[in-house]
Amino acid sequence: MLIRVRKSWEMPERLVTAEELVMNRRHLLRGAGALAIAGALAGCDNGSQTSQNGGAGGIQTSATPDPTASMYPFKRNPAYVVTDRAMTPETIVASYNNYYEFGVEKDDPIRNADRLPIRPWEISFEGMVEKSFKTDFDTLIKAMPLEERVYRHRCVETWAFVAPWSGFSMKALVDYAKPTPDAKYVVMKTWMNADVAPAQNMVWVPWPYTEGLTVDEARNELAFMVTGMYGKPLPKQNGAPLRLVTPWKYGFKSTKGIQRFIFTDQRPKTYWMALGPDEYGFWANVNPQVPHPRWSQATEEILGTGERVPTQLYNGYGAQVASLYTNLADERLFM
Ligand SMILES: Nc1nc2c(c(=O)[nH]1)N[C@H]1C(S)=C(S)[C@@H](COP(=O)(O)O)O[C@H]1N2
Numbered sequence: 001m002l003i004r005v006r007k008s009w010e011m012p013e014r015l016v017t018a019e020e021l022v023m024n025r026r027h028l029l030r031g032a033g034a035l036a037i038a039g040a041l042a043g044c045d046n047g048s049q050t051s052q053n054g055g056a057g058g059i060q061t062s063a064t065p066d067p068t069a070s071m072y073p074f075k076r077n078p079a080y081v082v083t084d085r086a087m088t089p090e091t092i093v094a095s096y097n098n099y100y101e102f103g104v105e106k107d108d109p110i111r112n113a114d115r116l117p118i119r120p121w122e123i124s125f126e127g128m129v130e131k132s133f134k135t136d137f138d139t140l141i142k143a144m145p146l147e148e149r150v151y152r153h154r155c156v157e158t159w160a161f162v163a164p165w166s167g168f169s170m171k172a173l174v175d176y177a178k179p180t181p182d183a184k185y186v187v188m189k190t191w192m193n194a195d196v197a198p199a200q201n202m203v204w205v206p207w208p209y210t211e212g213l214t215v216d217e218a219r220n221e222l223a224f225m226v227t228g229m230y231g232k233p234l235p236k237q238n239g240a241p242l243r244l245v246t247p248w249k250y251g252f253k254s255t256k257g258i259q260r261f262i263f264t265d266q267r268p269k270t271y272w273m274a275l276g277p278d279e280y281g282f283w284a285n286v287n288p289q290v291p292h293p294r295w296s297q298a299t300e301e302i303l304g305t306g307e308r309v310p311t312q313l314y315n316g317y318g319a320q321v322a323s324l325y326t327n328l329a330d331e332r333l334f335m
C-alpha cells in the first residue's frame with residue numbers, strides 16, 4: 001500500500017466535496033454517513049488479496065499472465081504527445097484511482113480490483129447496429145489498429161496527470177460495430193458482479209457504471225479505447241481489459257471495465273447524472289471558467305509534483321474538439 005501525505009482535496013473537510021459523497025449523501029445519516037460507507041467499502045477487502053499486490057508501488061495485480069502481454073508496447077503516435085508537462089510516474093497513475101465499484105478511497109482500487117476476473121471477457125455491441133453481436137476481448141484487440149498516445153487526464157475533483165495509453169481509436173471500434181445512420185449516441189456499461197464488488201449491493205446507486213458519447217464524439221480523433229498503459233496491459237484498477245479515455249472531458253466520462261456498447265438515438269442518463277443531476281451532466285467538457293457547484297475548476301494539481309497549474313479549456317484539446325459543440329450553445333456543455 002502506498003504511504004503518502006494527503007493532498008488538500010483529500011482532507012476530511014474537502015472529502016465532502018468529492019464525487020464519492022454524491023454517491024452516498026442522500027441515503028446515509030449526515031456526518032457519520034461518509035465514514036460509515038468508507039468503512040463498509042473498506043470491509044470488502046477480505047485481507048487475502050492484499051498480500052498479492054500490497055508491495056511498494058504494488059502495480060502487479062494479476063497472478064495469471066495476460067494473453068495479450070507480448071503485443072506490447074504499441075508504437076507511439078507522435079501526433080499525440082504532451083509537451084507542456086512531464087509524464088506522471090507509473091506508480092502514481094496505477095495506485096491513485098477512482099473506481100467506485102471497488103471503494104471510495106483512492107487506494108481502494110489497487111487493493112480490491114485484483115479479484116475481478118478479466119478472462120474470458122465478452123463485449124457486446126447492441127441497439128442501433130446493423131446486427132447485434134458479441135466479441136471476445138482478445139479477438140477484438142487483434143482486429144484493431146494499435147498505437148500508443150500520451151494524453152493529459154483531468155478529474156473533476158481537480159487532480160491531473162499525464163500518461164501513455166495503449167489502445168486504438170474509438171472510431172475504429174465504431175466502424176467495427178456498424179451503427180445504423182440513425183444512431184446518435186453510444187452508451188458504455190461496466191461489468192456487474194456484486195461478489196467482486198460488494199458496493200454493487202448498494203441498490204440506491206445506479207449500477208452498472210454507465211457513460212455515453214455522441215457518435216460524432218466517439219468518431220473524433222481523440223476518443224481512445226484503452227487496453228494498456230506505460231507499454232503494458234492495463235492494470236485492473238485502471239480499467240482492464242478495456243476502458244475509454246476522452247482527454248478533453250472530465251475523467252468520469254472515461255468508463256472502465258466496459259462490457260457493453262449500446263447504440264441509440266436517445267441521450268442516455270449516465271451514472272453521475274442519476275446520482276447528482278445538479279452537479280453532473282452529459283457533456284462534462286473541461287472548462288476552467290465553469291465551476292462545479294461546490295468548487296472551482298480554475299486550477300488543477302498535477303499528481304506527484306505538488307504543483308497547481310491553471311486548467312485549460314477542453315483540457316488543452318480545443319483545436320481537435322471545439323467544432324463538435326458549435327451548435328449547442330443552449331446546452332450545459334461544461335458539467
Ligand atoms: N467503471 C468505472 N469507471 C470509472 C470510474 C468508476 O468509478 N467506475 N471513475 C471515473 C473517474 S471519476 C475517473 S477520474 C477515472 C480515473 O481513472 P484512473 O483511475 O485510471 O486515473 O476513471 C473513471 N472511470
Ligand SMILES: [Mo]
Nearest residue numbers: 155156251252
Ligand atoms: Mo474523476
